[in-house]
Amino acid sequence: MRQPTVLICGAGIAGPTLGFWLGRRGFRPTVVERARGLRSSGNPVDVHGAATEVARQMGILPRLQEAATHAPGLTFVAPSGRSTGPLRLGRPRGDDVEIPRADLADILCKAAGDSTEFLFGESVTGLKADDAGADVTFEHAAPRRFDLVVGADGLHSTVRNLAFGPEARFVHPLGLYIATLSLGQPAAHPSTVVMYNQPGLSLTIHPVRGTAGAGFIFRGPKSPGPEYRDPRVQRRIVLQAYTRYRWPVPELPDLTGQVRDAEDMYFDAISQVSLPRWSKGRVTLLGDAASCVSLFGDGSSLAMIGAQTLxxxxxxxxxxxxxxxxxxxxxxxxxxxxxxRGYRLGAALLVPATRAGLTARNLAVRLFPR
Structure with a gap:
């Protein structure tokens, strides 16, 4: 019996998880990834709930636990400098783990490797689907035909654009922005995530695993212009937002210089993806390409769950x-x-828009369990 062929675009979280499970169900999966290797982003993500069971069934849970961040505490720092915490707020429970995203992707790709073909440094340039499959053209490789194409290529999905239409129809910015970068040094609080706030701004220092990471989430224009994709513009946007205040952050003694010179800064407008349907003929979407979600770090877990379901x-x-x-x-x-539906609560918790909102948030979190 012929093995059905499946092209999976994206080697993040959803793509290799799907490749793993399809390979064990008699399919021939191929994962194509624009980057020349796995991304270096060390931003921590959660594997929790049903995703933890997916990892257990894949046999990778011990490796995830070895790579976990082990930072269970969360401390809020008010504009006055007063601290609240550490709190156990939304941290993993039981076998759930928090892990740098790059480590999670690496473990998933290695798990899928024995049954999945990987093409790094490659991207899809054309897609023509019919009732029996899809003809795909690539930037470098020869054209190929697949029985099914899966777009697991994130918020700015190429597959979604080719098969369903322009991004503007489905991607809805929420008026929030995120930037992250590695600080290349240990955190001042090695077992606690510390969140500093000013109205409309949050600056979080995460100890990760010995090398601190900084996260900036802030309110801005509801509709970002096309220029915000330019890395120079991204750095300017962050600095314009954050240099209005002095931040008592020991890991960022030169905020302007550290943001300006960062080589690995990630930046994007926080958005939700909404489509009336995720599949069109022999093309379907998975993960953030289909349904980018809330501010609570659910994306990676939902990607793994969705991949197993598919x-x-x-x-x-x-x-x-x-x-x-x-x-x-x-x-x-x-x-x-x-x-x-949880993004409004997430925004109110992480980035209160006003000083009064900050005060109310900080009063509320003091009631949470220590």
Missing amino acids: AEALGAAPEDPTTALRRYESRHRKVVAARQ
Whole structure:
């Protein structure tokens, strides 16, 4: 029996998880990734709830636990300098882990490697689907035909753009921005995440695993202009927002210089993705490409859960992908829907817009368990 071929675009979290499960269900998955290697972003993400069980079934949970950040405390610092915490606020429980995103992606790719073809430094340039499959052209490789194409290529998905239409139709900025960078030095508080706030701004120092990372989440224009994709503009936006205040952050003695000179800064507008359907013929979407979610770090866990759900649906009906994709979307939309509604609470908690809001937030968190 011929093995169905599946092209998966994106080697982040969803892509290699899907490759792992499809390979074990008799498919031939190929993962294509624009970057020449795994991304270096060390931003911590959570693997929790049902995603922890996915990791256990994949046999990678011990490796995730070895790479975990082990920073269970969260301390809020008010503009006055007063600290509240450390609190156990939303930290992993039981076998759940918090892990640098790059380490999670690396572990997932290695787990999928024995049954999945990986093409790094490659990208999809054209996609023409019909009732039996899809013809795909690449930037460098020869054109190929696949039985199914999965866009697991994130918020700014190329597959979604080619198959469903322009990004502006489906990606809705929330008026919040995020920037992260590695500070290249240990955190002053090695077991605690410290969040500093001013109205409309948060600056978080995470100890990660010995090399601190800085996270900037801040309020800005609801509709970012196209120029915000330029790294020079991104640095200017961050500095314009944060240099209005003095920040008592020992890890950032030269905020202007450290942001300006950062080689690995990640920047984007925080957005939600909403489509009336995730599949179109032999093309489907997974992870952030289909349903970018809230500010609570659910994206990686939902990506792993969605990948397993999609693989299960395809494995149950390999000769009827239309039915399989419909079942996948029906099941996973229910999981995603509640998380997508949580962004207003997340914004109010992480980035209160006013000084009064900051005061109210800080009073409320003092009631949380220590």
